[in-house]
Amino acid sequence: MGWLPWVSSDTPGGPKKTSDGAFEAPNKTNRAKCYEARDAFFECLDRHNILDSINTKGGQAAAKQACGIADQEFEKNCAHSWVEYFKKQRVVNYQKEQTIRRIEAQGGEIVAPQLPTRS
Amino acid sequence: MKAIKSSSLLRLELQGTRTSVRRTLSSHSPNTAVLSRTVASGSASHFRTLQSSSVPCRSPAGSLRKPFCQARSFSNSTARCKLRTIEQVKARNKGGPFNLAAALLFVATGGALYAYFTYEKQRMDRKRIAEETKGIGKPKVGGPFDLVDHDGNRFTSDDMHGKYALVYFGFTHCPDICPDELDKMAIMYDKVVERCGKVLLPLMITCDPARDTPEVLKEYLKEFHPEIIGLTGEYENIKQTCKAYRVYFSTPPNVKPGQDYLVDHSIYFYLMDPDGDFVEAIGRNFTAEQAAKLIGDHIKDWSGPLNKKDRWA
Numbered sequence: 001m002g003w004l005p006w007v008s009s010d011t012p013g014g015p016k017k018t019s020d021g022a023f024e025a026p027n028k029t030n031r032a033k034c035y036e037a038r039d040a041f042f043e044c045l046d047r048h049n050i051l052d053s054i055n056t057k058g059g060q061a062a063a064k065q066a067c068g069i070a071d072q073e074f075e076k077n078c079a080h081s082w083v084e085y086f087k088k089q090r091v092v093n094y095q096k097e098q099t100i101r102r103i104e105a106q107g108g109e110i111v112a113p114q115l116p117t118r119s
Numbered sequence: 120m121k122a123i124k125s126s127s128l129l130r131l132e133l134q135g136t137r138t139s140v141r142r143t144l145s146s147h148s149p150n151t152a153v154l155s156r157t158v159a160s161g162s163a164s165h166f167r168t169l170q171s172s173s174v175p176c177r178s179p180a181g182s183l184r185k186p187f188c189q190a191r192s193f194s195n196s197t198a199r200c201k202l203r204t205i206e207q208v209k210a211r212n213k214g215g216p217f218n219l220a221a222a223l224l225f226v227a228t229g230g231a232l233y234a235y236f237t238y239e240k241q242r243m244d245r246k247r248i249a250e251e252t253k254g255i256g257k258p259k260v261g262g263p264f265d266l267v268d269h270d271g272n273r274f275t276s277d278d279m280h281g282k283y284a285l286v287y288f289g290f291t292h293c294p295d296i297c298p299d300e301l302d303k304m305a306i307m308y309d310k311v312v313e314r315c316g317k318v319l320l321p322l323m324i325t326c327d328p329a330r331d332t333p334e335v336l337k338e339y340l341k342e343f344h345p346e347i348i349g350l351t352g353e354y355e356n357i358k359q360t361c362k363a364y365r366v367y368f369s370t371p372p373n374v375k376p377g378q379d380y381l382v383d384h385s386i387y388f389y390l391m392d393p394d395g396d397f398v399e400a401i402g403r404n405f406t407a408e409q410a411a412k413l414i415g416d417h418i419k420d421w422s423g424p425l426n427k428k429d430r431w432a
Contacts, residue, residue, distance in 0.1 A: 025291030025335050028342050031298060081379045082294045 026079070034078035038086050041070040051094055054087035260389060260397035261286075262363035266324065266352035269337040274350055279395055283418055284320040286389040288366045290327035290382050291339040296403075298343075300386060303407045305344035307388075310411035315418045321347045326368040326384040328357045364389055390414055 026034065044067035045053060053063035053071070063071060075083055100110055261276075268274040287304055289297035301323065308321045323340060325331035328351050331339075336349030351357070354372055361368050361384075368384040388401040388410065398417055401410045 025330070025339050027339070028298075035295075078294075079292065079379055081292070081381045085294050085381055 030077075034082060037070075037074045037077040038083075041067055041074040042086075042090060044070045045090075052091050054084060055091060260363075260365055260400070261391055261395060264352075264360040264363065265356055266350040266360065267333055269333045269340060269349035269351075271333045274348070276395055279320060279322070279391060281393050282318050282320045283393060283398075283414065284322055284389075284391040284395075285414065286322045286324060286364065286391060288324050288326050288361065288364065288368070288384050288386075290325050290384070291331050291335055292327065292381065294381065296386055300388075300403070301340070301343040301347070303410070304347065304388065306407035307411045307414065308344055308346060310408070311414050311418070314411075314415045318418055319414065322350060323347055324350045324357070324360060324364075326357065326361060326366070326382045327370055328352055328354050329370070329374045390417060392417070 045051070045063060048062070048066040050059060050062050050066060052059035053067075054060060074086075078086070103110060263276045265273070265275050285304065285307065287300060289301065291297075304321055304323075308319060311319045321344065323336070325336060331349070331351050333349070333351060336351055340347045340349045352360075354370070357370075358368075366385045366387075368382055370382045371380070374380065386403060390398040390401060390413075392398050399413065401413065405413070
């Protein structure tokens with residue numbers, strides 16, 4: 001578990017809580033920790049060939065079984081809303097990639113929508 | 120004034136010399152009557168002078184002509200009924216319809232019309248330019264707001280005037296996009312300052328006023344750039360500001376304390392000119408370098424009341 005040095009420490013990292021129990025706005029360090037935990041979790045999912053760890057019951061169960069520890073670390077280091085966000089984003093990003101690939105395979109061109117700019 | 124006095128003297132003279140010749144001068148009198156009425160109504164003092172100096176008209180033709188002559192008490196020229204000889208008529212109409220009053224009236228009207236049209240033309244030009252650069256083909260973005268900065272001081276849209284402003288909407292609990300964009304904003308700001316001086320005001324307006332108090336914002340933003348000003352406020356004020364900037368945001372109005380949620384919002388940088396008008400939106404497709412160049416170019420274009428003392432310092 002060398003990739004999460006704060007895991008073994010008594011004061012766990014991740015977002016602190018305010019007096020009313022809400023997560024404090026994370027600072028740079030917290031964010032970095034969160035991203036690290038997220039990447040570790042996603043790497044684990046990739047290894048086990050799991051895409052969706054949130055939207056379906058099967059996916060949730062599979063992720064828990066295969067990457068339970070990484071998931072716990074993820075939850076510990078990020079606000080719950082962030083965890084949900086990142087897990088959903090993973091699916092969306094994958095679908096986006098697939099769509100782009102499909103369109104490109106068909107010979108289409110991807111043009112990102114742009115605001116009219118001055119020329 | 121001289122002209123009026125001399126004409127009343129003339130009238131007295133005419134009254135003194137009684138002759139029986141009468142002519143109708145219908146082709147001349149309407150002009151002079153209209154003119155003299157206009158002059159008389161021009162100023163009150165003028166009018167008083169005319170009345171006091173005019174002599175009651177006595178018509179030799181008796182009661183039949185009386186109403187017509189009396190109705191002419193406004194006039195400063197001799198009443199038609201006073202003219203007894205062809206010489207008198209000639210004297211009266213010597214200058215034709217042209218006299219000093221007519222000339223003054225002509226010049227005054229002409230001057231007034233010229234001034235009016237000049238003003239109107241300039242106004243239309245200003246309007247056209249304003250609309251060209253600020254309205255047509257571009258969304259009307261921005262507007263007045265009344266918020267609180269990260270030091271707890273009031274910050275309104277008026278505080279943006281005199282400098283370019285780079286406005287970003289975000290919130291401190293934002294997972295990944297806002298921190299990236301704020302990092303970009305810091306680079307953009309430094310590059311613009313390097314090129315143009317301190318003429319850019321980097322603003323970050325929170326979409327999440329319930330959690331983003333001034334203290335939270337201050338703590339959050341100092342990690343990105345000490346110059347970035349964080350703005351928060353009442354929910355309604357934030358909502359109104361977001362609406363003015365056409366920012367979509369989905370913050371619920373009543374959040375329970377301790378609730379964990381995210382806010383969806385638009386992620387553009389809005390460049391506003393020193394008049395507070397929208398110039399351009401900078402999206403995520405711009406790198407910090409591209410955006411800094413774009414902003415710098417806009418600043419170089421501007422010749423308005425930019426805070427020049429800071430500019431080339």
